[in-house]
Amino acid sequence: MRMKSFAFIRPPDSAVAIAAQAESPTAQQGASVRFLAGGTTLVDLMKLNVEGPDKVVDINRLPLDQIESLPDGCLKIGATVRNSALANHPAVLRDYPVLSQAILQGASAQLRNRATTAGNLLQRTRCIYFRDTAMPCNKREPGTGCAAIHGHNRNLAILGTSEHCIANNPSDMCVAMAALEAVIHVTGPKGVRAIPFAEFHLLPGETPHQETVIQPGDLITHVTLPPPVPGNKSLYLKLRDRASYEFALASAAVVLTVAGGRITRARVAMGGIGVKPWRTREVEAALEEQPATETTYQRAAEMAVQGARPQSENAFKIELAKRCLIHALKLAAQPA
Amino acid sequence: MAAEPLTSPKIVGKARPRVDGPLKVTGRAMYSSDHHFPGMLYAVPVSATIANGKIEKIDTATAEKMPGVRAIYHQGNIGKLFRVSVSFGDLSMIDETRPPFEDDVIRYYGQYVALAVADTFEQAGAAADAVKVTYRREEPNVERELGVERLAGVRKKGGSKPEHLESPKVQSERGDPEPAFEKAAVTLDATYLLPAETHNPIELHATVAVWDGTGFTLYDTTQAVVNARNVLAQMLGVPKENMRVISKFLGSGFGGKLWPWTHCALAAAAARQLNLPVKLVINRRSMFQCVGHRPLIQQRVRLSATQEGKLTSLRHEYVNHTSMLDDYEESCGEGTPHMYSVPNLRVTSALARRNVGTPTSMRGPGAVPGLYATESAMNELADLLKMDPVQLRLANEPEIDEGTKLPFSSRHLRECLTTGAEKFGWARRTPAVGSMKQDGLTLGWGMASCTWIAKRFGCTARVELRDDGTAAVSTATQDIGTGTYTVLAQITAEKLQIPVEKIEVILGDSNLPEGPVSGGSMATASVIPAVMAAAGKAAESLLGVAAKAPGSPFAGSKPDGLAFQDGKVQAKGGGEGVPFGEILKKAKMRGVSGQGSSDGNFLDPKPQFSSHSFGAHFVEVTWQPETVRLRINRVLTVIDAGRIVNPLAGRNQIEGAVVMGVGMTLFEQTQYEHGTGAPINSNLADYIMAVNADVPKLDVIFLDYPDLHLNEFGARGIGEIGLAGISAAITSAIHHATGFRARKLPVTIEDLLGAPAQA
Ligand SMILES: Cc1cc2nc3c(=O)[nH]c(=O)nc-3n(C[C@H](O)[C@H](O)[C@H](O)COP(=O)(O)OP(=O)(O)OC[C@H]3O[C@@H](n4cnc5c(N)ncnc54)[C@H](O)[C@@H]3O)c2cc1C
């Protein structure tokens, strides 16, 4: 456990923070300047020498820690809102239970008290080789190879992988946000951008070190959730070895509207199995305008794992993911 | 049988919280790595990133020039470190016998190749990272398949050495199992695989080494200060008198901290060379590499029985992996010969060499993995016989230990089984797989028996009676978190008949009279006779003082006309007793003390009795195939472990062991990666252990029959037995719920996904 020396600054406002980070040639792996939010990803990786910024910019005192309901019915969640505050917020509990459940099934109470919205969006993979500098890893050191493909890959992805990287995105919160069609708001050196959730994370392809569309100087300021769909039911189901404090082997966030035994609207995202929070319109289409029955769920589940590319240790995730989605749909469609 | 035990329910036998509890919850308890000294330096090892090969070059040039760096040690400059004459009898035990840096050969991943020492921890870490090591790498062997079937030909008479196996041994043998097996009505031949498991106490191994020019004081995370002193004195080449080892509190050890590891000698060597205190705390990754583990074990069990369920033969063959240099043997057959009545039996063992660190004892070494296999086989046999597993065990209860032909000192397994079955509600079990339901979940019920050796190590203790009415008891054993401070206070208080609050317990320092290791669940049983003797001697001195000292109210009496009772001195004929504190005050003395010793019987070549603890676990799991979710819902354990000195601490040991058993059965496995040979999941996120949410409803019943052949109170140890048998009980419950028969641990989601569909 060692850390190289770095400068630590606490900017008075967002503009200074943005300018400081914009000096880094990248906002992806290898960034020389990093924002510090809860630190539960960043400091961990700095101790492992996986991250080695020269400068750390503390954004915890910037006014980004509020949750507000907007006039258009959206919910605005500040970048530094703690995960526990978000999960326990009355509006979230009432309108977006899937988000609350997803967060509360992640990490531990202590970690959730530190972790933030933006930090969670940018948490890194738990691939063992990524976290061990003695091992080759294309994501950490492009061009060194992927040790996981022939190594320990039980927890890694079966969807969206490339021959260069099979790392999964471990976040629970992100899976719920994908299903809720959240929008990520960024302020960068060139102004503000709103990024639909589905466009935020990238596929590894040949550049697994590029994980998101975040550019140098981009500060995530907040996330918005679209207004809740009346009559919808949402829930998060997470499957893992032990009962708590473990990343998902497979998880499902479902947001369903069911009327008269038919599914009228479906939003579905899955965790634990994809290189990014995994949402496909086809799965949702397979559910919409269909009867809320086992056969429908089965079909959607088959579709959800279509094209899965299992590795030496994680073929079981195909069946596990299917059961996870089917059960989640069943629970969500149950009449209250 | 012997007379009534010498206890009153007020002190020994009373559930009471830890006497050291307040120190721990207020942070005042000083653990080894809490010790700081002026000018102290920090050491961080450099670990090999290959598992087999040679060091070609160590380049320390950059590291040496880094800020704060005092030295980079390696094979070329660490100085002389000596090999140890390993002996259990002399308490000089070490599992990894090669002193660190002895040669340039790498035999396991993570082996220390250099040590960076600097002013701060961060500087030492940065320097360690900057040491460049070039290796000549060879393919490591971390093959999981150990080849237990090759043991089939090993018999006492004849039989050749099986290929690729080391040290084949017949551990126990009677009758002729082969023909009995051939002829039997019902037979079972099953092979069970246990993965390597890593000890993961919260407290990392640590040594703070202080050199004073002639001798060492080591604040070390050890479960055995006397052993650590003996071993490290030899390794560093100083007389025993010049080595003091202190371990006042331990953040648990589970056996991993019984014997010293290579970092201990490194810290001491660095402190001596630099003439400054050095602190070395290993990291979690090294915990998986360099400080032992429960080895990977393959066990084959062959059972045969009559149609009525009477065992006719039992063969138990096992192979464990060990390191390239050391012969660590996991004695899985320890409990096999005495557990059940069976005329024909053979227990055979062997080793398989792998490129792994040297294994070591982990809670319940031998019996825990052994009983997983033999008790699982008993459960499988019961199913083949269509017989209730409790009944099968009752039908094979032996009269004597058929392995040693000795009578049992005290055996109540039958009562453990019947009491457990009754309290659990076992009679309601319907045997068909998946046939029990509750709240939309499938239930599975399973059970298994357990046993653990009950012996004593040698011990010397001192008891001091003081003028303020308090007493002190001291011995060089240690409290590894199990409650030894409390138990010692209780037994001393019992003997002196004064309140527990008036006893000071002093442990964890090799300068004290030699006490036992905290291992084998034997510390409590071992200290009792020595403390009894010491207290008796102290009382004798007190009576001498009372009879002689001018100020004493008994001055002029004969010492043998006086008695020490209930903390008071009294004339034998009767009359007022005077508290010992007052006698000492009047005699103007600070205190009187006595020293007492007792022999161990652990290595006794001619024991009179077969001494073991026994128990039975009953387990309920819930199973939800839709989500592949299996959870342990409740566990009831009945334990026959002699007299329980402190039921609260005792219960705590059994509960903790059962929870560890949940981890062992469902989650824990150290995975050695082919290619690199690294224990790859070497962190607490990827090495899955049970967390609070996995803890089932726990019930513990102690039968509390004193085993007076062992010591005056009839107390045996209880640290390990709770982990024995639990895996077999859980896997039988899993089978009952899911139809999946686990012959390998842990039972994973992957396994259960394939569970047969059910009604
Ligand atoms: C032991 C452990 C267990 C865990 N278990 C789970 C689990 O089960 N499920 C789960 O989902 N997660 C889990 N996590 C991950 C945890 O949720 C994340 O570490 C956390 O959400 C990260 O948030 P943070 O605020 O601490 O991020 P930080 O570490 O502060 O930041 C992470 C990254 O985001 C960047 N960043 C932060 N804020 C901004 C911003 N406003 N704009 C731009 N960039 C920014 C930082 O520079 C950094 O690169 C676990 C973590 C640990 C350590």
Ligand code: SF4
């Ligand atoms: S899967 Fe990705 S993160 Fe893991 S080793 Fe391969 S490249 Fe690195």
